[in-house]
Amino acid sequence: MSDATKQDGETKPAPVASDWTARHVWQIQPVRDLLIFAAIIGLVWLGYRLSIVTVPLLLALMLAYLFEPVVRRLTARRWVSRAGIAISLIVLGGLAVLLPVTLGVGYGVAQATQLVRGTTQRVDLLVKSVQAPDDKGLRERLPEKSWRRIRDYIVEQEEKRKEHEQEVDAETAAMLDFAKAADEAAPAQGGDSVGVATGEKAPAVDTNDAARADAPAKDGEKTGDAKPRDWLAKSQLGLRSAYLPPEVYTGLLWIGERIRDNAETLGKRALEAGGGAIGGAVSVFGSIGAIVFGAVLTAFFFFFFVTSWGKVTSTWQELLPRSNRHRVLYLLGRMDKVIAAFIRGRITVCVCMVVLYTLLYWFIGVPAPFVMGPITGLLTLVPYAAGLSAPIAMLMMWLAPGADVDSFRQQWWWIVGAPLVVLAIAQALDDWVLTPLIQGKATDLPMPTIIFASIAGGSLAGFYGLLLAIPIAACIKILVEEIVVPHVKAWAKGERVDLLPVERT
Numbered sequence: 001m002s003d004a005t006k007q008d009g010e011t012k013p014a015p016v017a018s019d020w021t022a023r024h025v026w027q028i029q030p031v032r033d034l035l036i037f038a039a040i041i042g043l044v045w046l047g048y049r050l051s052i053v054t055v056p057l058l059l060a061l062m063l064a065y066l067f068e069p070v071v072r073r074l075t076a077r078r079w080v081s082r083a084g085i086a087i088s089l090i091v092l093g094g095l096a097v098l099l100p101v102t103l104g105v106g107y108g109v110a111q112a113t114q115l116v117r118g119t120t121q122r123v124d125l126l127v128k129s130v131q132a133p134d135d136k137g138l139r140e141r142l143p144e145k146s147w148r149r150i151r152d153y154i155v156e157q158e159e160k161r162k163e164h165e166q167e168v169d170a171e172t173a174a175m176l177d178f179a180k181a182a183d184e185a186a187p188a189q190g191g192d193s194v195g196v197a198t199g200e201k202a203p204a205v206d207t208n209d210a211a212r213a214d215a216p217a218k219d220g221e222k223t224g225d226a227k228p229r230d231w232l233a234k235s236q237l238g239l240r241s242a243y244l245p246p247e248v249y250t251g252l253l254w255i256g257e258r259i260r261d262n263a264e265t266l267g268k269r270a271l272e273a274g275g276g277a278i279g280g281a282v283s284v285f286g287s288i289g290a291i292v293f294g295a296v297l298t299a300f301f302f303f304f305f306v307t308s309w310g311k312v313t314s315t316w317q318e319l320l321p322r323s324n325r326h327r328v329l330y331l332l333g334r335m336d337k338v339i340a341a342f343i344r345g346r347i348t349v350c351v352c353m354v355v356l357y358t359l360l361y362w363f364i365g366v367p368a369p370f371v372m373g374p375i376t377g378l379l380t381l382v383p384y385a386a387g388l389s390a391p392i393a394m395l396m397m398w399l400a401p402g403a404d405v406d407s408f409r410q411q412w413w414w415i416v417g418a419p420l421v422v423l424a425i426a427q428a429l430d431d432w433v434l435t436p437l438i439q440g441k442a443t444d445l446p447m448p449t450i451i452f453a454s455i456a457g458g459s460l461a462g463f464y465g466l467l468l469a470i471p472i473a474a475c476i477k478i479l480v481e482e483i484v485v486p487h488v489k490a491w492a493k494g495e496r497v498d499l500l501p502v503e504r505t
Contacts, residue, residue, distance in 0.1 A: 060301030
């Protein structure tokens with residue numbers, strides 16, 4: 001029989017043998033499925049290895065996707081072309097984004113370096129002042145208010161600890177003399193108790209252990225078994241535990257010890273800072289060169305994506321199965337609206353919050369506002385995550401030395417209240433003005449679902465999970481509403497045999 005059969009004037013291939021032993025390995029369906037998954041994983045791995053090219057490529061594709069509505073509106077006019085719009089967006093992006101961001105990042109890095117260096121110097125001075133509590137000059141060099149309070153607190157606790165150790169040493173010496181006399185008198189008295197043997201009374205110890213050790217023996221109890229050394233150990237334990245330093249003092253002491261142990265390393269790094277300036281400058285220029293190279297590649301890919309966006313979308317549509325193309329395009333259209341609205345809206349809101357937090361933190365006196373402001377603004381990508389920065393801002397304001405100690409910015413009510421007021425103002429603008437005006441109800445997700453998705457995404461994939469959690473949750477919601485729920489309802493009514501929304505054949 002030939003490999004092909006004729007039916008109705010058409011030549012059709014002969015059916016493949018049902019016996020799997022007569023097939024090639026790549027013709028077995030499970031193997032073909034595994035090969036498809038392996039190819040996808042291989043493409044992802046290859047893209048990761050070629051990240052110097054794939055990252056600008058994907059970034060350009062995302063930017064072209066985000067700006068497509070703007071490009072479509074502008075090209076509705078006859079005298080505007082996609083190429084002209086792409087070039088204009090690249091130029092405006094370089095002027096309006098790269099220049100301010102570069103200046104802001106540079107100023108922020110300078111502020112962060114100054115903050116870290118100043119804090120390290122003050123901590124080192126604090127450790128030296130604690131080690132020399134009688135040196136008033138070291139204490140005067142510390143900033144007033146916060147740092148001097150920390151220094152005085154540590155010195156006070158250290159004096160209490162030393163006084164207690166002296167008391168313990170005195171009590172221990174008295175107990176040692178008593179125990180020695182008891183050991184010498186015990187054999188002569190035939191194993192009598194300490195008090196009976198010597199006729200003396202143990203030194204009083206104002207602790208439970210010492211009191212139990214000094215208590216007289218009960219009726220019928222042999223006192224000869226009592227060991228003076230055991231009694232001494234229990235008494236010492238009671239004296240040692242009579243004074244326990246506060247947890248705050250213990251923590252500050254631990255930090256001071258760590259800094260003191262690493263003082264030599266810190267000094268070497270400080271001395272090497274000048275010699276490493278040239279190397280640091282070379283490293284900075286190398287990083288700037290990599291950023292410029294990535295920006296040029298992104299602009300190059302962005303131009304071609306914008307000018308040929310129709311071909312990009314048609315290519316993806318041709319890859320969809322023809323039998324389900326209409327259904328898939330409908331679902332992708334809904335997801336496109338959700339993702340586009342969320343990304344465009346959230347990024348716009350985030351940029352507004354970065355500017356707002358930077359200005360407000362600068363106004364209330366938070367150190368390094370060009371560092372804290374952008375970080376807090378980026379946290380607004382996750383709902384209510386910006387509240388984590390308020391305690392950090394309070395701590396930085398409390399530890400930062402001020403020019404005028406009596407200024408209202410150095411008062412506790414300003415240090416505690418100002419960051420909370422900034423947080424309340426920014427959160428109110430985000431919830432009641434910016435998000436409804438710019439983003440709207442793009443995801444159609446309730447707030448508990450948004451918070452749960454953000455936490456789950458952050459725990460699974462870190463910062464990228466936080467960025468993608470809400471759009472993915474919205475897409476899953478669409479798939480559940482359009483595919484899963486109808487199948488489950490049909491199964492509940494008895495119209496379907498299988499619960500899963502997957503065909504058996």
